[in-house]
Structures are given as structure tokens and as C-alpha cells.
Amino acid sequence: MDDTNNLDRVDLKLLAQLQRDASLSNLELAERVGLSPTPCARRVKRLITDGFIERQVAVLNAEKLGYDLTAHVSISMDRHTPDRFENFEAEIARYDEVVDCSVVTGQSADYLIRVVVKDMKHFEAVLLGKLTRIPGVTGVHSSFVLRKVISRTEIPLT
Structure with a gap:
């Protein structure tokens, strides 16, 4: 709107x-x-x-804090039912490593999440210990960020 x-x-x-x-x-x-x-x-x-400003935050440098690995993870669900999606969204919101989660279209996945972790071992723990254990998750495809080209928080207002 x-x-x-x-x-x-x-x-x-x-x-x-x-x-x-x-x-x-x-x-x-x-x-x-x-x-x-x-x-x-x-x-x-x-x-x-009026809701134009949702919150005010500090943008942190993940690498300086030891979080050297960012992954974009596509997640496919077994059923497209409201209860299945609600359960997934409630569960994924509990994981501090997940910094962004969106329902997507135009791909074979249902969700696209961004995960920020310390290293590959940490990612493996999140993937195998959390993501793949959520009921209804049938597919997980991970892509790792090699280098950020653009990283903005600003919305264009012109």
C-alpha cells in the first residue's frame, strides 16, 4: 500500500x-x-x-564480529498450506543466525533466507541441526557470498 x-x-x-x-x-x-x-x-x-519508521538500529560489521560467512538459502516445502507455512515461519524466527526470510515466487523454492554465521562448521550446525529438521522442509539449496558488491539499507525516496 x-x-x-x-x-x-x-x-x-x-x-x-x-x-x-x-x-x-x-x-x-x-x-x-x-x-x-x-x-x-x-x-x-x-x-x-504512522509506520513510516519501523525502528532505528545500528548496522554492525559482521566480519569484525567474527561472522565471516553469509549464505542465501532457498527452502522448499512439501505442502503449501497455511498451517505448514505458519509453523515454518514461527520456527525460523527463533534462529538468530537467520537475518532475513522471505516467501518467494518464480523459483523452485518457497522461501529465501539469509544466514550469517562464523564459519562453515557453524553453517553446517544450522543447516543440519535446525533448518532440515523443520517439519515440511523437503529441499534446501545454499549459495555462499564470496564478496558483497552493494549492501544498502536505504530505500530510494526519489
């Missing part, structure tokens, strides 16, 4: 600044978008309340 009709130019500037650096103080943010601090704070609060 496109709610961007509810946003003006200043709202879009606020969102652009915050998605680049959510640690900006209200004063810094107000200066960057040309507002005084009180209206700036009000607008940011409205953007949060």
Missing part, C-alpha cells in the same frame, strides 16, 4: 536523513532539513506513529 501521498518534501528529507544516520540528534536533524527543533520532533514522532 502506497501511503506516500501523506508525505511532503520535508517528511521525505527527514526520512532520507534518518535512514543514513539514525543517531542524529533532533537539533542536527532539524538543521539538516530546515526546521526548528519542535516541529522536527513532532514530524519524526508522526512518521513513527
Whole structure:
């Protein structure tokens, strides 16, 4: 659903600044978008309340933290029933190593997940000890990231 009709130019500037650096103080943010601090704070609060800002996080360097392996894993299910999918999604949400999970179409897989782990031994433990044990999982295909070419968190607002 496109709610961007509810946003003006200043709202879009606020969102652009915050998605680049959510640690900006209200004063810094107000200066960057040309507002005084009180209206700036009000607008940011409205953007949060209206759901345009889901949360504010720090983006960590996985390699510096010892997580040197990222895998994209395609997962196929045996049945396409609501209960089967709900069970899978509830189970996969419990695994800290899974940082992204999407239902996909146009492939032989039903889900595409991104797994971040320390090394291949850690990946093997996740694959064999967790993923393949989820009821209904019939196929798992893994691809490993050799090098990131682009890694963005920003959504284009133009």
C-alpha cells in the first residue's frame, strides 16, 4: 500500500536523513532539513506513529564480529498450506543466525533466507541441526557470498 501521498518534501528529507544516520540528534536533524527543533520532533514522532519508521538500529560489521560467512538459502516445502507455512515461519524466527526470510515466487523454492554465521562448521550446525529438521522442509539449496558488491539499507525516496 502506497501511503506516500501523506508525505511532503520535508517528511521525505527527514526520512532520507534518518535512514543514513539514525543517531542524529533532533537539533542536527532539524538543521539538516530546515526546521526548528519542535516541529522536527513532532514530524519524526508522526512518521513513527504512522509506520513510516519501523525502528532505528545500528548496522554492525559482521566480519569484525567474527561472522565471516553469509549464505542465501532457498527452502522448499512439501505442502503449501497455511498451517505448514505458519509453523515454518514461527520456527525460523527463533534462529538468530537467520537475518532475513522471505516467501518467494518464480523459483523452485518457497522461501529465501539469509544466514550469517562464523564459519562453515557453524553453517553446517544450522543447516543440519535446525533448518532440515523443520517439519515440511523437503529441499534446501545454499549459495555462499564470496564478496558483497552493494549492501544498502536505504530505500530510494526519489
